[in-house]
Structures are given as C-alpha cells and as structure tokens.
Amino acid sequence: MTTIDYSTSVPYREVTDANGRKYRIGESDVDIMGRGRKWMVILPWIGMMGISSAEYAFTSAEDTLHEAHLWDSGHIFWLMGVWVFFQAAVAFPAGQLRESGRLPARTAMMIGAVGTMLGYVSLAYAPNVLVAYFGFGMCSGIGAGLVYATCVNMVGKWYPERKGGKTGFVNGGFAYGSVPFVFLFTSYMDISNYQTVLACVGVGLCLVVASAGWFFKDPPKNWWPSHVDPLKATDDPKIRRALEKNPPAVKQYTPREASRQPVLWMMWFCLLCTAGINIFGIAFQVPFGKDMGFAGGIVATAMSLKAIVNGTGRGVIGWISDRYGRRNTLIIVCLVLGTAQFGVLVSGQMGSMPFFLFCSMVSGFGGGAIFPLFAAMTADYFGENNNASNYGMVYSSKLISGLVGSGVGAIVVKHWDYEGAFVLAGCIGLASAVLAVFLKAPGRPTTARRVSPNPQPLGEEMA
Numbered sequence: 001m002t003t004i005d006y007s008t009s010v011p012y013r014e015v016t017d018a019n020g021r022k023y024r025i026g027e028s029d030v031d032i033m034g035r036g037r038k039w040m041v042i043l044p045w046i047g048m049m050g051i052s053s054a055e056y057a058f059t060s061a062e063d064t065l066h067e068a069h070l071w072d073s074g075h076i077f078w079l080m081g082v083w084v085f086f087q088a089a090v091a092f093p094a095g096q097l098r099e100s101g102r103l104p105a106r107t108a109m110m111i112g113a114v115g116t117m118l119g120y121v122s123l124a125y126a127p128n129v130l131v132a133y134f135g136f137g138m139c140s141g142i143g144a145g146l147v148y149a150t151c152v153n154m155v156g157k158w159y160p161e162r163k164g165g166k167t168g169f170v171n172g173g174f175a176y177g178s179v180p181f182v183f184l185f186t187s188y189m190d191i192s193n194y195q196t197v198l199a200c201v202g203v204g205l206c207l208v209v210a211s212a213g214w215f216f217k218d219p220p221k222n223w224w225p226s227h228v229d230p231l232k233a234t235d236d237p238k239i240r241r242a243l244e245k246n247p248p249a250v251k252q253y254t255p256r257e258a259s260r261q262p263v264l265w266m267m268w269f270c271l272l273c274t275a276g277i278n279i280f281g282i283a284f285q286v287p288f289g290k291d292m293g294f295a296g297g298i299v300a301t302a303m304s305l306k307a308i309v310n311g312t313g314r315g316v317i318g319w320i321s322d323r324y325g326r327r328n329t330l331i332i333v334c335l336v337l338g339t340a341q342f343g344v345l346v347s348g349q350m351g352s353m354p355f356f357l358f359c360s361m362v363s364g365f366g367g368g369a370i371f372p373l374f375a376a377m378t379a380d381y382f383g384e385n386n387n388a389s390n391y392g393m394v395y396s397s398k399l400i401s402g403l404v405g406s407g408v409g410a411i412v413v414k415h416w417d418y419e420g421a422f423v424l425a426g427c428i429g430l431a432s433a434v435l436a437v438f439l440k441a442p443g444r445p446t447t448a449r450r451v452s453p454n455p456q457p458l459g460e461e462m463a
Contacts, residue, residue, distance in 0.1 A: 003340045009377050014222065015231060021383070023230040024222040029158065032111075033217045037225075043212045044151035044170045047109060049177025050209035051116055051144040053201070054083060054136070055282065058305075062287075064185070064194050065123065075129050077283055077410045079137055083119075084279060084402025086141030087148065091395045094149045095388030096255070098218075108150045109213020113206045115143015120202025124187045124195040146210055148174065149395075150216065152372075153388040154173040156379045157219050160274035161228045162242040163379060164326065168318020168372035175368050178309030180305045221385050222252070242322040250443040252383035258390045261442040263381065266435065269445070270334075272397035277337055277425045278367030279405025285344065285360060288418050292348035294356065302360040308369030309361040317369035318376065318459040326377040329435045333373065337366030338429020345422035358361070366429070 012026035029037035062076045097103035122135020151170055159166045181201065189197045223229050230248075234240050258264050289302060321329040343359035378391040412421045 007372060011443075016232055021248065021251055022222050023224040024220055024231065025224050027220070027223065028226045029219075032219055034079065034221075037158040037429070039215065040154055040217075041166050041170060042217055044154050045173040045214070047112075047147050047151045047171030047209050047212040048170055050205045051112065051147045051214070052174045052177035052307075052311075053181035054116070054119055054140050054144055055080065055087075055174075055178070055206070055279075056394075057178040057185055058083070059200075060182045060204070061123075061185040061189060061194075064189050064191060065145065065193050068194050069126065069132075070127065071129050071132075074410060075132075078133060079129075080279075080283060081403045081405070082133055082137030083141040083144070084405075085399050086138050087145040088396055088398030088402060090142050090145030090391060091149045091398075092255075092392030093284055094146050095386075095390075095392035098150065098153075098388045099386055103125055105150050105154065105216035106213055108146045109216060110210055112143040112145075112147035112150070113213065114171055115139045115141075115146070115211035116173070116209055117202040117206035117330055119143070120198045120205070124198035124202075137324045149392060150213070151390055152375050153391060154218070156376065156384050157223070160224060160248070160384050161234075161239050162322055164246065164319075164322035164372070165315065165319035167376045168321075168369075169315040169316070171372040171375065172311035172314035172368065174311065174371075175314065175364070178307050179304045183351050186370045244394065245323065245325040246321070246380045247379055247441070247444065249379070249383040249441065252385040253381075253390065253442075254386055255389040258382045258386070259393060261382075263439055263442055264390070264393060266439055267374060267377065267394050268397045270330075270432050270435050270439070271370065271394055272332060273428050273435075274337060274367070274370045275398050276385070276401035276405040277341065277429050279402055280409045280425050281341070281344070281363050281367055283405060284317070284413060284418070284421070285363075288344070288348055289356065291355075291418070292351065294348075294351075294353060302357050305357060306360045306364035306367075308364075310364035311407060312368075313365035314368045314372045318372045319363075321376065326373055326380060327436060327439050330370070330373045330377070330439070331433050333366050333369045334429055334433035336362060337370070338426045338431075338433065340366055341422045341426035341429060345419060345426075377439070386415045 010027045010031040012024055014022050016022050021344065029035070029040075058080050065071055065076060092344050094103065094108060096107065098108065119136040121142020122139070126132040126135065126408050148281060151173075155166045155170050156163045184201075228234050228236075228239060234243075253261070261291075285302065285306065317329060317333060340359055340363035344356070344363055347355035347359045374394055375387075375391055378394055379387045382390045409421060414425065416424070
C-alpha cells in the first residue's frame, strides 16, 4: 500500500521479506535530504579526521608535554587511556539518544567539536595534570565518542546494501587525519611554542568537525535505496555479491534483544583484545623505537606510516569484506595483527629500520581494519535501525582495551620489558583469530542465504 510521508512529500511503501524484515522503499537519497548520499560518506570522513589526532598523534607530544608541565610518562600514557575510556563509554548512551530522536546528528557533532577544542586548550594551559585529565581525558574523549558514533553509524544507514567499503573509508579518517599532527608535535612543537600550537590545533579541528556536522541528516527508519529492490536479486554484480556474502540481518534487533545474543558478547570480547593491541602499539611504538636507537625522525615516520596504513586499511578491508564476507576477513586481520607484534619486536631488536617501518605498517593495517569490520558486522547481524546502540555495546569493550593498551601496557613494559609486552600482544592477536571463527549471525540458518530471486512480499503495511 502506498502512503505519503509529509516530511518529504514523496510516496513510499513498506514491504516485508520472507524473514519478516521490513524495508521502506520508494524514496531516493535526493528526495530525503536534497543531495546525493555520497555526501553522507564525505562529510563523516571529514568529521572523523577532525578527531583522529587526539588518539593517534597524542604520544608524539610526550616529550614536549613532559618538559612543559613536568608530567611523567605514566601520566602521559594514562591520559590517553582515560581519553579512550570516555571515547568508548559515550558510544552506547549516544546511540540510545540518537535513535530516540533526542540527540540529532547535527547536535552531536557540535558537542563533539567543542569537546575537541577543550581537549587541546587544556593540554596547552593546564595548571596541573588533573585539569588535563578533565579537559583532554574526559571532555575531548566524550566529544570524540559523539563524533565517532555519529559518523560511523551514519554511513551504514545510508548504504544498507553495501556498507563495508563505505564504513571502512569513513572509519579510516580516524587514523590518517592524524598524520600531519604526528610530524607537527614531533618536529616543530617545543617548549617555546607549545601553547600556541595546541590552541590553534584545537580551534582549527573544532571548526572542521562543526562544519562537517552541520549538514548531517539521518534517513528514515528501515529506509532502502530506491534503485535496489530488497525482494529481488539485483542486476548489479557488486551489490549482489555483497548481499550474498553478508546477508541482511533477519530482523531489526533492539538493544535489549541484541544483548541476549551470545554472539554480541563474543564480538565484544574479540574487539576488546584486538583494540587493546592496537592502542598498545599507538602508545608504545614511539618510545620503543627511540629505546631501540632509531632517530626521532624515523620513529615519527614509522608512526605516520602506521597511521596512514591504519586508515587506508580500514577502507580497503571494508571493500574486501564486501567481496569475501565479514567474518572470513576478520579472521585474516586478527592473524595479521597478532603476527605483526612479533615483527615490530624483532625488527627493533635487530636495529633494522626498513623492517621496523614495514612491521609498523602491517601492525597499523591490522589494528585499523578491525573497527569497520565490527561496525559493519554489527549491522549485518542486528540490523541498521538500532546500530548506533548495538555497535555502542560492542564498541564499549574499548572502555577496557584503552586502559589495558596504554595504562596496563605501561605496567607490563615496566615489569616484563618490551619483549614480554610485544610477545603477549602477539599471542592475544592470534587467539582473537580463533575466536572470530565462531562469530555467526543470530537467527540465520547455517547455510545463510538471501531471499530467493523473486519472492513475494509477505505483507505490505502503511508507514
């Protein structure tokens, strides 16, 4: 039955497939927001780049912050751990507020922009380390969490038929947006100019995030692109292959329903392990490289390459997962991530600069690839309507992984040295690959399939 949504004045239908899942069809992206949905890839990508430096470039400023404020290295690493904690903690409540309509996407981005600015300003002018924990650790972390949750889940809603590559591209901005700041903090910023540099960076990134977020808009619930019939096999081979390898969820799971599925908590634990390894590498690669005798410029280059490959890998791995399946791709990524930790350790001990740079890039690739995989997999398993909340539950594992990767990582390095820490990280990565084998979509038969090529809708309802 055709109805009219007066918010868009464009006719649409809601149809139901053989699994009982509803699809809202008939409206194009231009009908809904007046522009092509590609903008809901480009703008979130820009927003993600605006928050990336706080995590990926922060430890590059360690020496200057230590000299300027007399904070010891323990505080530096725990500051990043607290930032990661709040960045992950806000994911689930932000998702709940977003999906209830109480927190529009634009508002979330504006709050995130202000939090980003406060973080850098507090690092520049903090009279003591507690102010830095509040301004950078909490305010900037919460702001980044709002931006992250809004940007990543926005893409899945606008591209429900082929979300892997798009989600990975946007997620990649969270890494390579930090590249210029790694060099800025390592090679230019010093005790004489750190306040000006940090304040300017904070204001600039605030404007970037706010400008991108101003144009955000969500699609209606259950929306499906008008050119792809959800009840028939599409003629587009790329879309058909993506849907065959990663079938849509059998229903739109609410957060309560999703939380009752064991696979969600298996995903939670797998992300805990892999994200912890990623954050450990971000926090300790720079000091490890310096301790192994590499020059500061080489270490900065390695960290930049790690960030570039980390970000690029997210887009590439999303595209690969569309072709070969999300779970199969995740297994390979975990193996790569775990193996790379042994490579970083050995290359440092050997003093081999090329090998160190290569292993750093491989580690960055694996560490970045896990996030878009889990974001897209959550939508594949539990549906797009509540993905902000459902992925927020999975992503909340970063609450612990941030503290483990940086704070507890510092303790492990102190007692076991770098060798023990990197070996432990590598073993955890390999174990994660084993766990990934058992991740399967809830409610779907073992031989998962899409609806047959020409099924009849079980029913049509008024919107």
